[in-house]
Amino acid sequence: MTAKQPNILFLMADQMTASALPIYGHPLVKTPHLSRLAAEGVVFDSAYCNSPLCAPSRFTLMSGQLPSRIGGYDNAADFAADTPTFAHYLRDAGYTTALSGKMHFCGPDQLHGFEERLTTDIYPADYGWVVDWEDFETRPSYYHNMSSVTQAGPCVRSNQLDFDDEVTFRARRFLYDYVRNGERRPFCLTVSLTHPHDPYTIPQQYWDRYSHDDIDMPRVPYSRALSDPHSERLRHVYQLNEETLGDEQIRNARHAYYGAISYVDDRIGEVLATLKECGLEEDTIIVFSGDHGDMLGERGLWYKMSWFEDSARVPMLVHAPGRFAPRRVAESVSTMDLLPTFVELARDGVAPEYAAPIDGRSLLPHLTGNGGHDEVIGEYLGEGAIAPLLMIRRGRYKFVHTAPDPDQLFDLAADPLELNNLAADPAHQGLCQEFRNEMASRWDYGRLYHDVIASQRRRKLVARSLMKGKVTAWDHQPVFDASIQYMRNIIDLDDLERRARFPVVSSDRP
Template sequence: MIRKQLLVAVLTISVSGFTALSVRSHAGPDDKNAAKKLNVLFIAVDDLNNDLGCYGNKFVKTPNIDRLAKRGTRFDRAYTQFPLCSPSRSSLLTGQRPDVTKIYELQTHFRKILPDVVTLPQLFKNNDYYSARVGKIYHYGVPGQIGTDGLDDPISWDHKVNPKGRDKTEEALIKNLTPDRGLGSALAWRASEGTDDEQTDGMVANEAIKILKEKKNDPFFLAVGFYRPHSPYVAPKKYFDQYPLETVPLPKEVENDLDDIPDVALFTKPANWGLSVAERKEALRAYYAAISFMDAQVGKLLDELDRLKLTEKTVIVLWSDHGYNVGQHGQWMKQSLFENSARVPLIFSVPGGAKGKASGRTVELLDIYPTLAALCGLTPPQNLQGKSLVPLLKNPAAIWDKAAYTQVRRNQIFGRSVRTERFRYTEWDGGNAGVELYDHEKDPNEFTNLAKESAYTITVSELSALLKKGYPVTQ
């Protein structure tokens, strides 16, 4: 005789030393009792820097990401492994550094190098989670490949959705301030007519909500990949209206700022691509409008989790694949090793965990994989090169001896950088093409390169050794 399932208790359990919530159900004496698993809502944002309210930016309006930060732990010194979409995402999702994945560009699929690696979503899928992707998680080109699979990894998912909205179909209406550059790497924008739901990111949120509703009673790993604020910066007009052009603040500039920076360190040449102050404000306004539009879509997800009473059963992590320069040192976009390009937003909200906390420890996107595995009690089949953040989720100021490593490639020259809580140290071509050292305690904008200062000789030596420790795989 089939017995009715009875929900009997909400238990507190410890997963790798971290307190989380679990629900236990009973189906009768002949059935196995099993604790329901924590869900994962995995929110990826494309080309988002730390210009967010919860990170101290008072100009940019991000009420929903700020709301998420109040629910969990904000990491103030989180860094990408490679400030370019595919290398970064391949590293995060495989748990391996770029020198292991060998992904340094936008064309090669990581499975050509690591055919048998078990990815983060695949780990959950292999452990009886419903694994689904909506939008961009693995790399594909924006805007060119919107609506396609791009470099997706099919065995990672039970289900996938590739929305395509009017931002894609109306590309001909986009204004390009740098017309010699393709839309995906241009300072280009459009204040669109119509509603949020007509844009690709609005569709992403709506499709994700459908899955939440359908799978609310099953353990799920739901990866939601937003396209904005990746260029071109397209959003409904109402988000542009939040930022009057004359009020947009450009980054601080210092005369002769580039004099002590190795030429190879510069991605944007000439500085600001020759744009006027007015044009730079126009581009930055559009970038911020795209951020606020994306933030509104994050809000829809959070609202739906609350409505479905899934918030206390779901680990939420929000991250960006890399940071984004918006004029610092005359640089725009990614592909540099300056702080604004290497640093990323990273927020965890864990059931039963601390709320509204911030950690100043140096962490990496590489740490997301082992953290989610630990929180959900899963064992990855391969060694991961990141470190679980569970101790910092318990105590954001816990003792932590881990530096953060970021690298980039200029043709065949590598730049490699190590970030401690105080310093950033960078070598180009092993130091042959230049060295940089910035003291963030005294110079958070990285205006003064101290690498050749005699007072910092010991610091350079120590950080050079630390850098080499982080890159054991030679080219």
């Protein structure tokens, strides 16, 4: 292990689709800070989430394990306290670990290895959003509907702006306190913003960064012929039919989404400026990623919850120019690979004996240009589904299987928009059978289905019962001790001002 373990600054954006970023070729969206990191860093051109829904994607990212292994099925799944996370491993390796922002932990444990959690979460920590595959037609009120699109446009203030402004402030305060307090341990600071997640609204200044007439429309509009059964179920879940939206509403939503991406970039810029002001830039590895994408009207779909590229593919980059030369990585990787990557970065490239099985694989070979894997395994077990949707992405192909529906096979090299399902093509039957055989060996499909149903039944009962009588919230409550903040009589004024000022001023300064 090196004498100085690197700091790790992990930046996350929620529901940011890779195709909307200029680092992946979008001609309109403006992200100067992310673009600089990409130009100086290692950019992953084919990075995916392992479950295209907030909570299961984040549980998988945190644990390096697939949702089926840890019971992380949907947005109300319990994330067990004994599941090791990258925060546990890094803390065990001598790091101070902190989270500012969203991670959508469900259950009583709201820390999961983080020594400090600087904000509450924007989403509830209880089981109230449990999915019910046994009663698909009854639509819970919490499901996405189309109001995010029909009401898209500028705003003065929103719930998400309140949250992300606080996330940014607390993250910057953490960095200032880190250097002022003389902390000797390296840090892993996770800064997780909730933009550009819907609802699609953003202040006028960000709306005005883009000409409305320049906003591009979906490349693949909705058509019945192109749709598939799972996509039609998703449209049912968020109450979308062929008469719901007009072109202007679609353009408004995409316009606001692009503005929200620029808002995220500005907040990231503030954190990066603070990192530099504190003299921490050279010793810090910066990682940026998302939890899943957003369909943004492509194929008549919105939000996430499917294995199509705009839903499942995420941005990912690693910025450490003193360690890794700038390059692009073409091989397919996933956010599940971040845990072993973080742990090996903290241990000078040496993998530990993991306390639980790890499904992810380290990205260090990719970062150093010494090979690396080219495979993503995925599971979707949440809303809009009626049975597990399993995915394998390898080489040029993506294969998707769910028992109720026809299989899907796409050649992404020849067909990046996924317009031609090859699963029924006689020339690809051998390849499809190979994928089916692999899935049969990886998963006990029937058992997984019944495990999900059993979990849903348990959580429905628990959620219902805990809302009766006295309600005890699981939501994280940040505590700030005002008795030791700012000016107090427990410390000499001059001493307090000296400690709070950075850089430190010499006492013999003329």
